Amino acid sequence: MSRDIVLHAVSMLFHGREADLLALDKVDLEIPAGRFVSLIGPSGCGKSTLLRLIADILKPHSGRILLGGDSPRAARLARAIGVVFQAPTLLPWRTVRQNVELPLKIVGSAVARGASPDEMIRLVGLEGFENALPHELSGGMQQRAAIARALVLRPRILLLDEPFGALDEITRQRMNLELLRIWAESGTTALLVTHSIAEAVFMSDEVHIMSARPGRITGTVPIDLPRPRDLAMMRGREFFDCVNKVRDGLFGYEGIPGPVPVEAF
Amino acid sequence: MRGWGLPLVSAAFVLILAEATQRAGLLPSVVPAPSLVLLQAWDNPALVSNNCLATLGTATAGYVVAMTVTFAASALAAMLYRLYGAVYNLGLTLHAIPVIAATPLLAILIGGGPPLRVLIAALSCQFPMLVGMMQGMRAADSRQRELMHVLAASRADTWRYLLLPAALPFVFAGLKIAAPSAILGAITAEWAGADRGVGAVMLNALFSFDVAKVWLSVLLTCILSAGTYGIWALAESHLLRWKISAENFP
Ligand SMILES: Nc1ncnc2c1ncn2[C@@H]1O[C@H](COP(=O)(O)OP(=O)(O)O)[C@@H](O)[C@H]1O
Ligand SMILES: [Mg+2]
Numbered sequence: 001m002s003r004d005i006v007l008h009a010v011s012m013l014f015h016g017r018e019a020d021l022l023a024l025d026k027v028d029l030e031i032p033a034g035r036f037v038s039l040i041g042p043s044g045c046g047k048s049t050l051l052r053l054i055a056d057i058l059k060p061h062s063g064r065i066l067l068g069g070d071s072p073r074a075a076r077l078a079r080a081i082g083v084v085f086q087a088p089t090l091l092p093w094r095t096v097r098q099n100v101e102l103p104l105k106i107v108g109s110a111v112a113r114g115a116s117p118d119e120m121i122r123l124v125g126l127e128g129f130e131n132a133l134p135h136e137l138s139g140g141m142q143q144r145a146a147i148a149r150a151l152v153l154r155p156r157i158l159l160l161d162e163p164f165g166a167l168d169e170i171t172r173q174r175m176n177l178e179l180l181r182i183w184a185e186s187g188t189t190a191l192l193v194t195h196s197i198a199e200a201v202f203m204s205d206e207v208h209i210m211s212a213r214p215g216r217i218t219g220t221v222p223i224d225l226p227r228p229r230d231l232a233m234m235r236g237r238e239f240f241d242c243v244n245k246v247r248d249g250l251f252g253y254e255g256i257p258g259p260v261p262v263e264a265f
Numbered sequence: 266m267r268g269w270g271l272p273l274v275s276a277a278f279v280l281i282l283a284e285a286t287q288r289a290g291l292l293p294s295v296v297p298a299p300s301l302v303l304l305q306a307w308d309n310p311a312l313v314s315n316n317c318l319a320t321l322g323t324a325t326a327g328y329v330v331a332m333t334v335t336f337a338a339s340a341l342a343a344m345l346y347r348l349y350g351a352v353y354n355l356g357l358t359l360h361a362i363p364v365i366a367a368t369p370l371l372a373i374l375i376g377g378g379p380p381l382r383v384l385i386a387a388l389s390c391q392f393p394m395l396v397g398m399m400q401g402m403r404a405a406d407s408r409q410r411e412l413m414h415v416l417a418a419s420r421a422d423t424w425r426y427l428l429l430p431a432a433l434p435f436v437f438a439g440l441k442i443a444a445p446s447a448i449l450g451a452i453t454a455e456w457a458g459a460d461r462g463v464g465a466v467m468l469n470a471l472f473s474f475d476v477a478k479v480w481l482s483v484l485l486t487c488i489l490s491a492g493t494y495g496i497w498a499l500a501e502s503h504l505l506r507w508k509i510s511a512e513n514f515p
Contacts, residue, residue, distance in 0.1 A: 055415055076417055083415045089408045093430045093507040102426060106418045135511040 003033035003068050003156040003189045010063030012049055023049045025214035036183055036190045038200035038207045046215025047193040051159050055083050067157055079107055082150030084163045088142035090134040097130040100148045120148035123182055140171040151186055158188045176203060180229055201242045202229060209249040219249040297477045305481045317485055319461035324451040327386025335391050339398035353399055360392035364450060368457045382454035389450025390443035397439020401432030434508050437501040444497055445490035452486060
């Protein structure tokens with residue numbers, strides 16, 4: 001089954017109390033199977049809305065979304081979508097293993113394609129914490145458990161909405177490296193929402209730039225850095241070229257005073 | 266047992282103080298020496314056990330009735346969300362009726378026997394239970410609900426894995442608070458004419474101006490209320506370990 005994501009002229013309208021809000025305006029987007037792609041844009045430009053449309057949490061006002069040729073609803077019912085929210089959203093009464101196991105419990109024994117929870121826990125580096133409750137873990141560890149949970153059914157599509165936004169920079173960088181390793185092993189198509197330019201460039205094959213009011217995709221920057229990625233690449237020329245292109249896409253050329261600031265993520 | 270030291274010490278202090286001041290003749294006759302109250306119980310263990318069991322039986326029956334009815338009402342509100350407000354308001358209205366005034370009216374309606382006492386006990390404790398269940402069923406946050414949606418969980422699985430566990434802390438809070446209310450309700454009902462029960466003892470003692478016995482009945486009421494509350498608190502601390510552990514986490 002194909003794993004690509006295709007959006008065709010997708011618009012989303014929220015009915016506000018006073019006026020309607022056009023959160024997304026005719027968004028076209030194509031993500032080939034197996035890629036790692038980022039969405040970047042100012043807050044409120046509709047990144048989360050776009051992700052929630054793909055995850056079948058919201059229904060588009062108009063336009064079409066196809067996930068491997070299926071509707072989002074069909075893909076969701078086939079458990080082809082894994083979602084990692086900004087907050088880990090673990091169930092506080094379940095241990096790490098029980099949280100990672102939850103999708104398997106819900107699917108039941110009918111679907112045999114799931115990975116073993118312990119295998120996923122190892123993959124995200126939480127071995128030894130299988131029986132810990134969420135509140136006994138740090139924020140980064142909780143988010144790792146959430147990633148393990150999102151991957152345990154081997155989804156064809158992995159959606160990540162600012163998954164490490166709440167973490168400190170050091171943890172965040174380590175988590176990003178791990179996420180790339182996990183993604184490479186799992187072979188899923190990944191869509192990451194972020195508002196860090198460096199993070200978007202470091203992680204992705206392609207960065208889509210969004211603007212707000214109405215939410216639109218205004219540009220796409222291909223990232224041709226080799227894989228697997230490592231932190232040394234962030235010092236390289238190609239990396240800065242990509243960062244500059246994304247920044248230009250976000251702000252235009254006038255937004256850059258003097259030498260290019262070095263940005264960590 | 267942590268957290269019990271201070272209450273025990275202060276209770277002992279008050280008792281010793283009362284004993285001493287009463288013996289010194291400093292207290293009015295409506296406050297008997299605690300030793301006199303305890304002696305009453307010691308001399309007459311059957312009086313204590315018979316009447317406590319009668320009250321406990323009435324309270325437990327009322328408690329179970331209230332639990333069944335509030336659970337059914339909450340389940341109805343969960344299935345038909347439009348009824349949520351109506352169920353809540355009905356519970357509140359019943360709770361607002363003063364039991365003292367309602368008891369004689371209900372006695373005329375259904376007679377003064379055990380069913381009346383069970384009904385009064387049930388009416389007295391239903392609202393905290395209802396609040397616990399009704400608040401509890403809404404306790405899961407929107408992100409957790411979204412998670413279940415993304416996992417395409419059935420309604421039954423959503424209840425099993427999310428809504429019920431999330432509701433439990435609220436349900437237990439309600440059940441705990443309701444336990445002493447059921448005891449007090451049973452005792453109030455016994456005032457309307459019962460030949461057994463802590464309430465009957467209390468009423469008899471009041472009319473015969475047996476001060477020590479009045480205080481004994483007050484003491485028994487406190488013990489029954491605290492005891493039934495304690496049973497639920499104990500059950501809670503075993504079943505909701507995750508919650509207590511999370512709350513005590515630094
Ligand atoms: N459920 C909703 N109802 C009404 N407005 C919404 C809703 N969700 C998002 N919006 C609005 O849509 C716009 C885009 O929101 P969002 O997708 O969350 O942005 P981002 O994730 O890029 O910060 C914002 O203006 C937000 O207020
Ligand atoms: Mg967002």
